[in-house]
Amino acid sequence: MRSPATSLSVLSLLASVVAGCGAPAANTPTPRVAFAAPPPLVASELADDAAVARAISEHYVKYEQEIPMRDGVKLFTAFYVPRDQTRKYPILLHRTPYSVRPYGVDAYPPASDFRALRRFAPSSRFVREGYIFVHQDVRGRMMSGGDFVDVRPGKTGNGAKDIDESTDAYDTIDWLVKHVPANNGRVGVWGISYPGFYAAQAAVGAHPALKAVSPQAPVTDWFRGDDFHHNGALFLADAFGFYASFGKPRPKPTKQSKWGFDYDAGDLYEFFLAMGPVANANDKYFKREIAFWNDLVEHGALDAFWQARDPRPRYKDVKPAVMTVGGWFDAEDLWGALETYRAIEKQSPGAENVLVMGPWSHGGWARTEGDHLGDVTFHAKTSDFYRDRIEFPFFQRHLSGRPGAAPPEAWIFETGTNVWASYDAWP
Template sequence: MRTPLLALATLASAAAQAQPAPAPAPASAPAYDTAANYTKYEYKVPVRDGKKLFTVVYVPKDVARDASKTYPFLMVRTPYSCGPYGVDRDGVRRLAPSEAFLKAGYIFVCQDVRGRYMSEGKFIEMTPHIANKKSKNDVDESSDTHDSVQWLLDNVKGHNGKLGLWGISYPGFYAAASIIDSHPAIKAASPQAPIADYFMRDDGYHGGGLMLVHNYGFFTSYKPLENPTTGPRGSIPFDYKGRDAYDYFLKLGNLANIQKSFEVEGKKGARNPYFDELVDNDTYNEHWKARAIPQHLKGIKAAVLTVGGWFDAEDLAGPLSVYKHIKAQNPGVSNQLVMGPWVHGGWVRSVGKALGQISFAQNNTEFFQKNIVFPFFEQHLRGATDAKLPEAYVFETGTNVWRQYSAWPPEQAKAKTLYFHAGGKLSFTAPAAGQGGFDQYISDPNKPVPFVAYTALSMPQEYMVSDQRFAATRPDVLVYESDVLEEDVTVAGPVAARLFVSTTGTDSDWVVKLIDVHPPEAGEPPAGRMAGGAPTDVETPKSNFGGFQQLVRGDPLRGRFRNSFEKPEAMVPGKVEQIAYDLPDVNHTFRRGHKIMVQVQSSWFPLIDRNPQTYVRIRDAKPEDFKAATQKVFRGGAQASGLVLRVID
């Protein structure tokens, strides 16, 4: 849902982030002249409860010259503005997934969602879906879209009766929510990086831990609007009073103080109700359940192409959940998944060739735009040749190749457990009888483990592949490492942490990281900027690539939620309990000559907010509540800890 956080000193507008412009054409190719080929119209489209939604329509000029010319609609619905406003101001280029769409000819539509910018009504974060509508006042994204599509069919000339939806980030959520019990004219939809369940490992919370630095940065610029309004032009950079988010948030203390620290539009102490709503709803309560879209993804008539990035630091879980629930709840519908080596929205905003010091060898964005997304819409909206897309088109990191599967996770991927052994060993062989014991460390929430080894203000997307050697040397991080691999190990699907632990506190976070250890002779890293060339707040420090500990996947579980996200409960000091949870999916090959590593720690700051390690409401924790605790991880017999991986032999 949220957009990538760029350099805070040069933070772009939310609109520009949420709907990134297509990658520029090569310098040798002349830019496509959109003004010469499209006419812009602006409408206020009425929906069933009488509200009017501001809608921009770009129609190919052929329609005025030749009444026989018809084109499909391609629509984006967004809370980030359909500007620039005014029929004499051109913004069609950012409504197309690639330049190929502009050249092929579509009727491009952009709509400000209810209550944002120029649209009437009240804006509600992640609009709850109303399954049983009883009156015209029961409105949601599905009904607003249905009414808008019918209006377009009735009032816009030159269409072929077919409409497609797409959108990245929050607009991806709207694309998914809009196809529930969808209008029959909606023939294709592509939710891209959609949020699915804000509390469950999308933008808001991961394993019950608040995604602190990301949400704080986002909500310094995303705030309520009086509408209708064209909105501010750009956002005011937030003053962090320094260059280190780690120090900034540590000094603020608890979440209540962090809530009070906002300065919106230069007003000291100004609160952001969206951030307050996020922090105050710190369990999986009715607030979040009402906003979870997966269980409502029913009655879908459109072909669906859900798109995500393996390194989407905001919404990695969303695309996987949307794909999974559409498949389960809409038998027979065309339902396909694409997962590539991209950050949030990277398949439009960057070339997808590298992230930090990790190379992906090719222009993966060009491959996607040419071979997947354009053929998909052409097939379903224009009746072009069958795109012949597999159900799952996924990029395999490590080998840097695209794989095609008949389902995701692949049926041939079988569960195998990587066990923790004494001496920091890691093996697919279970510990022998009698080889029990435990490893321990002291976790101090006043000295939390950072999530990157360098100074950063925001959440650099590079953290998802960053070198973990800095963490491996800390005494509050456990490290388990395999022998050198004699053959490739390919993992495809979710990673399941299965730990047996105890703590001397009454609560604790358990962060598990799966890591690819490169050979010591690997030499210098390949060239590449963060986010495949996208701007970030810091470049990765150069280092010797030999022995590089590449993060493949990491995620936490907050101990109080070990049994239920709805009803948290304290941990019992000294009691051995199981901590079991799934990390987001991967599709990665650990190459022959590499090693597999697992790290376990109890903080990941300020990516995740601090757990005081005492069972209090974390938002209101006092300084004396933040206490060091001894954490034990057990590794033998019935208490054998490890990771369950889906391995393709």
């Protein structure tokens, strides 16, 4: 492992020495290859949510489509294409179990919907640059057809109609590059938390057009370390609170999602004391209507049910570049970020595999400035640095068709010293 953040200055000095020793004669032409970048789609800076929302509605046309999968199931997909069709744009895909709202070709994310804007793109720089933004309700959720399976295991057969989340991503990308106007044939996938799981699955048996993937705080293993179990111990408040809303049955496609649970107690501690054993949750509240809660209660040990839902053994021969992102203070999916990076590094040694770890809570890099956490200050806007210096260049390098500097193996924010360090190897 090399010393962090030193190689750039050494190379710059060496380049200047070499340039001075071997300067061409005055009359000798210097061959050059010009890579003129087109101007941004949106000329002005996007300083706030109102500006971002306005840019989306003014510079993008929205479409909605039910995209067919190999087994005949159709997945509801919304995509936003730049109105300027004089050039081609990369595609950025976001697959989610949470809803692609707002629904309707005339409905654009409003400035008042903080969550919708944060899901629209990794940052406002992508909106300004000009991308084709694609959002899809995953199989069995919201407006998509089929049956939903939590952290769906990889397919066990190779039949023409055998499916999993990797094949759904493949079929979606195949349709997009063939049908969406003005695309340049290059696709990236990103997502935070549960959408991070779907992003990682897209890298398995990836479509040739998929060039860059960024699983961010990716759900990885719900028994060993993410969300509902930490080292096998049930994270009761997290699991109960999430599935009380997310786990409600969806008998048919819907545009409505209802979140929230009336605990009817002074605090959660009193609520769970009164509930008693975990098994009482079904008798008192869920009435066995929430499928994954039933599975969670039934499988209290690391058995075949959980092992089938561990995606790490599938991260073999990964072709797209991968940038996994995590937060040191993420109470939900810190484990998943580190383990996703580690699994790809071990099983796909030829892949461009980058790790980014910053001083954030769950998804904090996308929704906060990252300059503090509670009373702890970091003396810098770490999220701005990440979005501008790490995330945007990563996707641009692989999707724009223009050259860019290769990233280090790892970008790590060191708390205490409060500096970003880059490493050629990790750990």
